[in-house]
Amino acid sequence: MSNEIGIFIYHPMKKQETIQHIVNWLNHYSEQSRTNGFVIGISGGIDSALTSTLCAMTGKQVICLNMPIHQHKAEYDRGHEHIDWLKNKYNNVSSHEVELTETFKTISSALPTETHDWLTLANTRSRLRMTTLFAFAGHYKLLVAGTGNKVEDFGIGFFTKYGDGGVDISPIADLMKSEVYALAKELGVVNSIQKAPPTDGLFADGRSDEDQIGATYDELEWAMKFIANPHDFSTLNERQKTVLDIFTRMNKANQHKMIPIPVCIIPEQLK
Numbered sequence: 001m002s003n004e005i006g007i008f009i010y011h012p013m014k015k016q017e018t019i020q021h022i023v024n025w026l027n028h029y030s031e032q033s034r035t036n037g038f039v040i041g042i043s044g045g046i047d048s049a050l051t052s053t054l055c056a057m058t059g060k061q062v063i064c065l066n067m068p069i070h071q072h073k074a075e076y077d078r079g080h081e082h083i084d085w086l087k088n089k090y091n092n093v094s095s096h097e098v099e100l101t102e103t104f105k106t107i108s109s110a111l112p113t114e115t116h117d118w119l120t121l122a123n124t125r126s127r128l129r130m131t132t133l134f135a136f137a138g139h140y141k142l143l144v145a146g147t148g149n150k151v152e153d154f155g156i157g158f159f160t161k162y163g164d165g166g167v168d169i170s171p172i173a174d175l176m177k178s179e180v181y182a183l184a185k186e187l188g189v190v191n192s193i194q195k196a197p198p199t200d201g202l203f204a205d206g207r208s209d210e211d212q213i214g215a216t217y218d219e220l221e222w223a224m225k226f227i228a229n230p231h232d233f234s235t236l237n238e239r240q241k242t243v244l245d246i247f248t249r250m251n252k253a254n255q256h257k258m259i260p261i262p263v264c265i266i267p268e269q270l271k
Contacts, residue, residue: 013179015186022171023057029169030060030143037061037092039142041129041164043201044078047147049193050184051171052082055145056090063136064095067129069104072206075199078192085190098132100125122202126163137168146170149177151217155224156247157254158200158213165257176224177217213250215243223247 030037037060040052055062064086066079083095104125108116111124133144146167152158153173159165172180177198184194197208198217210216215223223243236244 013182015183018179019054019057019183019186022054026055026145026169026171027058027060030058033143033168035143036141037063037143038145039063039065039133039136039140040145040147041065041067041133042079042083042095043147043199044075044082044193045147045196045198045201046177046180046184046189046193047149047172047198048079049082049189050180050187051145051147052086052093053184053187053189054171056086056093059092061140061142062086062090062093063140063142064093065129065133065136066095066097067100067132068097069100069125069128070204071201072199072204074196074206075201078190078196081190082193096136100128100132104128118203122200123160123163125202126160126200127166130160130163130166134166143168146173148173149175149180151177151220151224154258155220156213156250157257158209158250159257160202161257164200176221178221213246215246219243220247 026038037058038055040048040055040062042048042052042064052062052064064083066076066083068076083093087093087095107124107128108121130144136142137144144167146164146169148159148164148167148170149172153165153170175183181194197210199206199208200212213220219239220243222240224247226240226244227247
């Protein structure tokens with residue numbers, strides 16, 4: 001983390017116990033829902049790599065999908081490297097590549113050109129992948145496993161509503177990004193993914209999450225912890241103030257993703 005922010009002081013994480021806890025939770029949820037296992041979209045990033053590995057450890061059926069849409073080559077290659085590693089390690093894992101570029105082009109061409117801004121098209125990519133995941137889930141009686149971490153899902157809302165946010169279960173959504181990295185390292189996830197800058201895989205130029213957000217995940221974790229247990233704001237340096245502003249602005253703007261869908265309750269006397 002940048003020295004401008006400061007250094008985190010963590011209590012040592014019980015990595016093996018945490019891994020087993022998540023694997024047990026996944027198994028229990030699958031059994032309770034009477035499903036056969038899990039389907040996961042593989043992006044070439046650390047979150048999907050950890051999630052798919054934890055799902056594989058259940059021993060249940062796991063399908064990994066690589067769903068390129070104008071994909072940046074480095075992301076595509078990392079995704080394949082992880083899938084190969086996972087299939088070699090666990091015999092309950094299979095994979096499919098679903099090339100969605102032409103489908104995306106068709107959808108884009110059907111939309112009015114004024115809707116072709118970068119964010120709308122990026123979210124359309126994510127929602128197209130969600131549709132693909134649920135097609136496999138429905139056919140094979142699987143659960144769509146989400147890959148969002150705590151900072152993304154409950155901090156800044158850095159996900160697409162009904163895209164990568166449209167899932168059945170969220171195995172790693174109570175893990176900070178640093179904890180995701182710690183568990184991935186513990187499980188031996190391929191080195192190229194551990195070292196790669198985090199990216200959402202929704203842009204052909206391979207831009208990183210930090211490029212889009214303006215802060216690193218370490219900085220965002222600091223902000224999330226600071227807000228939960230506020231200290232003296234007068235002691236903050238300029239970078240800390242900037243990061244807090246980024247975090248609070250995104251948290252406020254994305255509350256609609258993090259709260260239940262608003263329902264208009266009809267008073268009993270009107271029914």
